[in-house]
Amino acid sequence: MLNYFLKRLFVMLLMIVLVSTMIFFLFRTMPGDPTAYVVDPSIPPEARQQLLERYGLDGSLWDQYKVFITDLARLDFGDSFFYNRPAIEIIQEKLAATLILMLSAMVFAYTMGVFGGAWMAWRRGSRLESIGITVSLIFRSAPTFWVGLMMILFFSVQLAWFPAQGMRTAGTGGGTFAEMFLNLDFLRHLILPALVAGLYFMATPMLIMRNSMLEVMSEDYIEMARAKGTKERHILYRHAARNALLPVVTAGALFIGASIGGQVLIEVVFSWPGLGREIVTAVTRHDYPLAQGSFIIISAMVMFMNLIADMLYALLDPRISYN
């Protein structure tokens, strides 16, 4: 197991170098250069040249690459062109906002999904089952920005229950983590976007859970439990659901990996200052360090969570081993 883990870790490192290289060249093949976005076109050509030097873009592509990859080895993503600060600092700030939003959404989606899915399988063929499937699929297929706008219209504008956007009331909040995130104002701002994201993600765990439950329910030991006269709810949660949970766990682990990119549309609709929005603007602004850094971290995260999912698999299902 440990051997396997180390081997995978090593492959992962190689992959990250490869991905970083690809990202590096990908951004540089994009048409236009960073000076076009950060400064007005009216600046004289010499000034443009100066700016390129300041950004370290005056050397050959190969020289730039060498600098990039050696810096990367020291986990230095460089300074964001736009913000004039280390890219990693910006990413950290934004990542916190995104992760809190996505994890809240995940808790909602997976709680609803696991219990709802199990229950739907148990009540197979009932009208409630088809309503459940329909509702979850509607939220899955409806554009999130539309659902978001409707939620804002209803809960913020009509009912005035929740704030319409942002992470906190303007002008409040301070520098420390606690001041920024551990307060009621933040929580009030979190509910709507988390709900919209949660409803969107709910279908995956719910349908996986339902399918895998249906499979499990046809197993002999369920029949056995029934024959013993065990209570229905007991069979549902103790015997069936526990065994059906496996694929949901994998999906969940992968979800965390992918979630750090955020849900751009939700972040835009709710003006949530998350990483997803930041990446989009970084790419359009040609802010290479910030965009590169974000993509590298996202891909590393996806790979790592994949590995975790595989490991979890072995732990949860004794039939799987990596030796």
Place this chain on the structure above:
Amino acid sequence: MKRINRKKVWLAVMIAVLMLFTACGDDDTNGQDDTGSDIPDEEMGELVPDLTFLSSLPEANMVNYEMSQEVAEELQALGVNAESQPMDFAVLLDVLYGDDMDYDAYTIGWSGRIERLDPDMFIHSINHSDNAGPGGNNTNRYRNPEFDEIADAQRREMDIEARRELVFEAQRILAEDVPKITMYSRANMQTYNKDLFEDVINIPGEGLFNEWTPFSIKPLTDETVLTVASNVNIDDMNPLSSISVYGWRNLRLIYDKLVRLSPSIEPEAWAAESWDVVDDTTIDVVLRQGMTFHDGEPVTVEDVKFSYELFIDENVEYFGSFLTPIDTIEITDDNTIRFNLVEPYAPFITNTLAQIPILPMHIWENIENPVQYTNEDAIGSGPFKLERFQTGEELVLSRFDDYFEPVHIDGYIFQIFASPEGVLTALELGNVHMVSYDLVPSHTEQIENNDGGRYDHLELTEGDDIGFFYIGMNLDRAPFDNKQFRIAMAHLVDYDLALDVHLNGYGARGGGGLTIVEANEFWHNPDVPIYDTYDPERAREILAEAGFTWDSQGRMRMPVE
């Protein structure tokens, strides 16, 4: 099987019919265009080359996109093979400013920033032949020695009335030569909460969130902190590295400047008590007494000298052109700074003195790499103190009580939104009090219609823009090197369509050769006739008079030399 076959047959028939129609259509127009020239094709001039109009993507600028399509169609109707090619803004800039200068024509715009109220930008930078090379702002490659002389002269003329005469003359030449065709200017439609605040100021090219509104605005209720909505990000708080427009609009409220342009755009001594133009290349500035920085240190002439020199030494890109005319800066007495210029530079007071912020020397002299400095606790001597800057979220500022000019609000918050929709909701709910950008047309309409009184508390403001959007032409290339062709082109642009249809009437009309628009009252020459009528028939006449001919297939041919 049978069914599918039948379908296929139908499809084939339809395609055939369609093709027949298109072919006939071509024949028709050709027949019409054939103006019955008796000269055989081979004796006519060269064909007018195929023309490509580069333009913006529809999502970036719908009006430019549509207008360039229209103009291409007009040219096609005249027998020129013209097409419009939309492209990303950065790519367009690359083409226009690249070394190859490989393009025929394009649509783009100049935004109406406040320093462009000084005519130097629109007269000299974008029309002088010195700037017609690769990377220069004269992307029309317009070269006229007579014009160059006047453009240079207005830059050196320190007397404002005499300079105005020169600028008027320059506009006359441009209107005659038509190096570019101005299509339209946008009106700056903005809004604020009139129930909560009063006394806002609207400045051409700047709108409501200018450098005066925060001074003048008064709260009407106990809401004493103004919240301003933005839909673009701010970069950083370092005046030497900040290059975003809104970074600057906030920094100039934290840092003071010697001169501020008044709401009627006249230079007003501000942190300076007065200035004196000793001679064409010597300007003395007397500093106002008793000012302090936000940390309590006094503002001295040393700080001013240090700031200007720092900006010059650090080669700050944004201000390069304003600073290069400065030769030396000396302190002549406790209160006076003398600027010695290399050569006379008319925009010195309106642009240079009105742009460079005064930095506290006691802080910046110790900083090793000033351009890289993040300046998180910016200390200036302006009317507002920086409280907090949360990247991508908000900038919080409070009133600086020791400022010499009274400010009526306790502070303001510059809040960053991800989309204009979010801002509209926040405006409706009263969470923000003012926008800092031009409303998108649909929101202007929504507020104007005021459905169910939802926007009763909002006041819509309209300001004129001094910037404009235009069709640029590469004058190094045929047929744009022919002045008559450019004049004919000016008759192919439907100026009313741009304004009335595409802009819903919120804006101003353009015209061929128009450079300084009416909104810039002081510098606009109202007596110059510009080509601003849409008249394709007249265009055809102008072309015919200029010797352009149409061959048997209706294609336009260049005049024979």
